[in-house]
Every structure is written in C-alpha cells, then in structure tokens.
Amino acid sequence: MRTTYLDVLQNKPYTHTPLWIMRQAGRYLPEYRQVRSKFTDFMEMCRNADACAEVALQPITRYDLDASIVFSDILTIPEAMGMDLQFISGQGPVFSSPLQDKQSICNLLAPEEAMGKLEYVANAVRTTKAALQDKIPLIGFCGSPWTLAAYMIEGHGSKQFTKLRKMMYSAPSTLHLLLEKLAEISKLYLASQIQAGANALMIFDTWGGLLSAQNYPLFSLQYMDNICQYIKEKYPHIPVTFFTKGGGIWLKSIAEKSCDGAGVDWSISMHDAALKIDGKVALQGNLDPAALYGSNQSIQEAVKQIFQQKVPTARYIFNLGHGIYPDIDPDKVKVMVEAVREYGNISQKSAV
C-alpha cells in the first residue's frame, strides 16, 4: 500500500506530500452524476454498497490521490436514531421533526440499538476496501456531535443556527445530553468502520466555527476528544484527524488533544497554523476551494504559495480548506493535483 497519508499522521518519514480532496467523490464528476441518476434518493444510494464503492473509486481512477474516503454521509447517525431525513435538491438535508426538548432527545434510539441500523455503512466500507485492493488507505468518518446536533435541532442547514444556539444558552444540560448520546454512538460507529477495513478516521466539525472561544472546548472539542480517546484505546494504530471549519484560531488547543491530525480551512495561513500546533499533530489543508474557479496558472500559483508558506518542519497533507464545490471543472482538479506533485516532492527538495 502507498502509505504516505498514514505516514504523515503517524510521524514516520515520507518523501512526498500526500494529497486527497474533501468531498472528492461528488457532483463535480460526470461519472458520479451518472451513478447518482440511478437513485431517486441520496440515502438509497448510500445503502447500496456497490454504488458507494464505485463512486469512492472514481476520483482515485481519475487523479493521483493518496487516500480514498468512504462514500456515505455524516447524517446517517441521526437517521438511524429515528429521525426522518430527506435530501432536498437545492436545499440539502432536512429533518421533518427537529429535536425541540429533552423528551425528543430521550425518544431517540439508544446507541446500541441505532447501530443495528447502520450495518449498511460497514458494508460500504468493506466493499470499498476490497475494490481499492490495498493501493491506498481508506478514510472512515463521522460528524462531530456538535455538527450533528446542529442539523438535528435546527432541522436543516442555516447561517446562524439560532435554535441550536438558543438551546446552548437556555437549556445547556439538554444539549449536553444530546452531545453525550451522539458521542457514544459515534464511538461504536467509527469502531465498526475500522473493523470493516478503514485505515484512518476523520471527524468533520463543519459548524464548530459558530461557537465562541469559551464554548468551543465545552460543546465541540471535548466530545471529539472523548470519541478519539475511545478509538485510541482500542485501536492505537488508527490515526484520527479533527476538522473544525473556522477553527484556525483554536489550533493550539486542538493540537493538545488526542488527535493525530488537524484540518485547516483557508482563513489562516499554513505558516500561522504550523506555528500554533508546534509539531504536535499533522496539518491538512488549506487551498480555498474557490481557487479552482481560477485559470490553470492561478491554480498552480496558489498551490505553490501554500508550499512556500508552510513551515518546513510541519507534517503536512495537502487538501482544500473545505469540500470541493459541485460546479468545479474536473480538469482544474487535475491541474491542482499536478501542481501538488511538482511542489510537494520532499526528497527532490532536500537533494537541491
């Protein structure tokens, strides 16, 4: 297996900067849209292990990438706990009955019971792992408890997530009850992905950046750390990366937790990010996804700039600062990948 992605996270020597792309399997690829068109419902596609494996491999076939990610979604967990979930085109995920109070949280299925409904995700991991033939590692994932709670309480995506943040201040213990329940199931869920063949894990904290500096450790980071510690006890060899979108300012406290890697969005320079983590974790990031709308030359330039900013001692995985946009031209992605190969060759640089 080409283990460079794992090597960076596990602090082993490596010769080129590994790269993968958040949301690399998705609508920007015509071959994804073709498979997707066979299913009316997105979750129906997630339940089909062969379709999941096929689309997970599409970006790997097209580009020279160092990791594959399981094709699924973070909202599989709330659905398995009994919430009705629809993906509405143009609007994204919608829960028909968002959580409103303690009673609705108590009514959610218990972690062990909900896990019984998530067998299809482990199947997707197994099928994808077999299809990859051990060429590159497979990343399993879940959402952070805070990010799942955001959708479960608000009912859908939002700019402000007012209902969620209202609960945080008006009924904090109710919110903590939900976060604890989500952390418990996330432990079992990630463990099941490892048992099915995942080589590394990623926790997506897409909405952690909504929190204040005081509340981020209490409502998001501590729960991610709690999940990660459980995984580290059982599977010490499996690296775990936390990605808090908007969390660049908190990288120092993230690096002090049990994770092996931290994802970085484009609001902070790689240089400043590396100074904050002081060598404690590997960094992943952080090209602005909108840079892929630019000319080939501007993409090459943007990639080069990231490598120039990076502190040379930082362990580093190239990625976008957030998921790739659905209307990006796949040829532009190729330009980015080739630029990473050109500027990220470490053995060549040290020979100069």
Ligand code: CP3
């Ligand atoms: O290659 C991959 O990364 C694909 C696997 C994957 C998906 N979702 C597939 C998907 C992963 C890792 C996710 C994570 C995810 N899902 C996150 C965290 C990462 C992030 O981007 O912040 C979040 C917040 C979600 C929730 C979600 N799922 C939203 C908001 C949406 C609708 C908007 C959108 O981005 O499309 C989805 C649907 C979804 N998940 C699609 C895909 C390919 C598009 C659905 C379709 O094809 O109809």
